[in-house]
Amino acid sequence: MPRSEISLDDIDHDLLAVLQRDADQTLSALGERIGLSPSAVQRRITRLKKHGVIARTVVELAPEATSDLILAVCVVTLDRESNERHERFQHRLLDAPEVQQVYMVSGDWDYVVVFATHGMAHHNEVTGRLLSDAPNVRRYTTLFVLKPVRTGNALPTRQAG
Structure with missing residues (x-):
C-alpha cells in the first residue's frame, strides 16, 4: 500500500524502532517496552499498516x-x-x-x-x-x-x- 500522509509521534517512533529489531513479540511485551496497553499497541500497528508506514512483516533467516x-x-x-x-x-x-x-x-x-x-x-x-x-x-x-x-x-x- 502506498504511504499516505501520517504524523508520527514519539511513541510511534519508539514502536517502529522496537518492531524493526524484533517484530515477533506479543502485544503485551511491545506495550511494556513503550508504555502502552496491548490494545493501544494494536491500534497503532493497524494505523501504521493502513497508512503504509509498515509495509510488511517477514521472517529473517540466519x-x-x-x-x-x-x-x-x-x-x-x-x-x-x-x-x-x-x-x-x-x-x-x-x-x-x-x-x-x-x-x-x-x-x-x-x-x-x-x-x-x-x-x-x-x-x-x-x-x-x-x-x-x-x-x-x-x-x-x-x-x-x-x-x-x-x-x-x-x-x-x-x-x-
Missing part, C-alpha cells in the same frame, strides 16, 4: 543456517540507458528468488545487486542467466561477501539530534 550459502554483491553497468531498458532490467531481477536487494545508483555503475546462492555453481548459473546473458548489460563486477559484519534493513524513523 545465513549461517545454510552451510553452502554464498552472498555476493554485483555492480552492474547497462550498455544503453532509457526508461524502458531500465524497467526491463529491473523486472528481470525482480523475478529471481536469488536476488535479495537491487539498488539503482549514481556514479560509474547503474545498479548494485545482492545475490544469495547455494554454492559457486549456482552463483555462476544465476549471474550467467541474469547478467551475462542479459541483452543490455555492458559489464558487471562481483564482490563475494567473506564475512557479514552488520546486516539488516531497519530504517531510521526520525533524525538524530
Whole structure:
C-alpha cells in the first residue's frame, strides 16, 4: 500500500524502532517496552499498516543456517540507458528468488545487486542467466561477501539530534 500522509509521534517512533529489531513479540511485551496497553499497541500497528508506514512483516533467516550459502554483491553497468531498458532490467531481477536487494545508483555503475546462492555453481548459473546473458548489460563486477559484519534493513524513523 502506498504511504499516505501520517504524523508520527514519539511513541510511534519508539514502536517502529522496537518492531524493526524484533517484530515477533506479543502485544503485551511491545506495550511494556513503550508504555502502552496491548490494545493501544494494536491500534497503532493497524494505523501504521493502513497508512503504509509498515509495509510488511517477514521472517529473517540466519545465513549461517545454510552451510553452502554464498552472498555476493554485483555492480552492474547497462550498455544503453532509457526508461524502458531500465524497467526491463529491473523486472528481470525482480523475478529471481536469488536476488535479495537491487539498488539503482549514481556514479560509474547503474545498479548494485545482492545475490544469495547455494554454492559457486549456482552463483555462476544465476549471474550467467541474469547478467551475462542479459541483452543490455555492458559489464558487471562481483564482490563475494567473506564475512557479514552488520546486516539488516531497519530504517531510521526520525533524525538524530
